[in-house]
Amino acid sequence: xxxxxxxxxxxxxxAPHSPRVKKGNKVVVSKALVKQGVTNLTPKxxxxxxxxxxxxxxxxxxxxxxxxxxxxxxxxxGKVVVEGIxxxxxxxxxxxAMAKGGLIKREAPxxxxxxxxxCTQCKNPTRIQHKMLDxxxxxxxxxxxxxxxxx
Numbered sequence: 001x002x003x004x005x006x007x008x009x010x011x012x013x014x015a016p017h018s019p020r021v022k023k024g025n026k027v028v029v030s031k032a033l034v035k036q037g038v039t040n041l042t043p044k045x046x047x048x049x050x051x052x053x054x055x056x057x058x059x060x061x062x063x064x065x066x067x068x069x070x071x072x073x074x075x076x077x078g079k080v081v082v083e084g085i086x087x088x089x090x091x092x093x094x095x096x097a098m099a100k101g102g103l104i105k106r107e108a109p110x111x112x113x114x115x116x117x118x119c120t121q122c123k124n125p126t127r128i129q130h131k132m133l134d135x136x137x138x139x140x141x142x143x144x145x146x147x148x149x150x151x
């Protein structure tokens with residue numbers, strides 16, 4: 001631990017946001033994303049890129065109850081980008097004479113705590129369990145039906 005890290009004061013808050021450095025070398029961290037007292041302030045994400053997930057909370061407009069594939073994981077922010085969920089429109093201007101301007105629809109990141117892994121075998125959102133195979137490989141398993149998730 002460096003001298004700079006020792007001087008920092010870590011303050012924990014309820015709101016789920018990524019770590020921010022405030023005035024006076026204070027770091028504001030969310031209790032929802034990291035455990036209190038840890039030195040590594042990057043949140044642990046329970047899903048990986050390529051997983052099928054279901055959005056459990058949020059408005060119907062965002063896509064609560066919909067399933068989609070995880071396109072990318074932003075671990076430092078504690079967010080994931082899911083295909084077809086939280087689609088936003090972005091206005092773009094035509095930069096050249098050939099390029100067209102207009103509205104571009106794309107997926108925006110959402111907090112990883114709002115999604116749950118979706119088991120295709122039992123057709124339900126589920127938590128995961130870790131099991132060791134005979135060959136020594138660690139796999140993620142559905143808690144409800146015991147089906148292994150492909151990684």
